[in-house]
Amino acid sequence: MSGFTEHFLDKYFDYRWRYVDYIAREAPERAVLANLSEIARLGFMISGNVLCAAILWLLVAGAADRGSGARVWIAVFAALALLPTAFAALASRGLVRAVRDRRAVQERTRRSANGSPL
Numbered sequence: 001m002s003g004f005t006e007h008f009l010d011k012y013f014d015y016r017w018r019y020v021d022y023i024a025r026e027a028p029e030r031a032v033l034a035n036l037s038e039i040a041r042l043g044f045m046i047s048g049n050v051l052c053a054a055i056l057w058l059l060v061a062g063a064a065d066r067g068s069g070a071r072v073w074i075a076v077f078a079a080l081a082l083l084p085t086a087f088a089a090l091a092s093r094g095l096v097r098a099v100r101d102r103r104a105v106q107e108r109t110r111r112s113a114n115g116s117p118l
Contacts, residue, residue, distance in 0.1 A: 013045060013090035015097040020105060028112035035098060035105045042095040049088035056081035 010016075015038055024031035056077055063073040 014094040045091040053084040
């Protein structure tokens with residue numbers, strides 16, 4: 001499970017702090033931009049997954065409105081809707097981490113501009 005988490009979930013739906021730290025070491029003047037890039041990426045991930053989940057949850061409601069003959073479709077659409085819902089929640093958690101790290105990245109950038117070691 002850790003390989004799946006590291007190579008899929010963390011890569012796409014979490015804040016890539018190692019990427020931002022690397023940029024801060026190699027090109028400190030771009031560290032704030034790297035953090036903003038992560039915030040934008042995660043915001044895009046959230047919006048896309050929320051839109052997809054909303055469509056699938058509407059399909060669940062539509063299938064439920066058809067009555068008991070659509071139980072299979074209700075189950076299929078609900079199972080499909082759970083994935084983008086979970087991915088939006090994971091990306092939201094990553095977005096919160098990226099926003100919280102913003103101040104620390106700015107501080108590190110300020111220190112490196114003044115000649116202090118990171």
